[in-house]
Amino acid sequence: MIKGYCHVYTGDGKGKTTAAFGLAVRAACAGKSVYIGQFIKDMAYSETNIVKYLPNIQVEQLGLGCFIDGPPKEADYEAAHKALEKCGQFLKDGTYDVVVLDEINIALYLKLLPVDLVLKALDERDSKVEVILTGRYAPQMLMQYADLVTEMKEIKHYYQQGVLSRKGIDC
16 A cells, blocks of 8 residues: 655755655656645746656646735735645545645745645545645644654855845756
8 A cells, every 4th residue: 555645844944845846856757747736936937847858747836926015915815725725636636646735834824824724635635645845834733744844944045145046046
């Protein structure tokens, strides 16, 4: 019997989405199907090009962008709920072997979604589906639920020296 596990990649350090995409590549290269739903992002970062190279990975940007201009709007709440509904269906029906909920922890932190709805979707998933949840500020309840929790901790970052995101490395 194959069992899928629940991973949480959180913390203030760089590499949460990168780790999730790395796992996605590994899974795809092993013949598994992968769905990556990005809960906040709405820009085509370099990693979204993965679909050009690995046909068994699907990436969808389900969010409306970052909240630099102020707090989330009603449309952001609606988008998060629609995203969870869509991802929840993939978790439940086992369409994909691996499902990544990228930046869902941020959606939870911003209260775009209640934690209990996410836990319900995780509880209802097909037992063979591996699920990865990324983003800073993972709630304690989610970390307790997970089978694997990795905290990325920033020790030093070139951003502090004024280096902005570099295409292909940071974005």
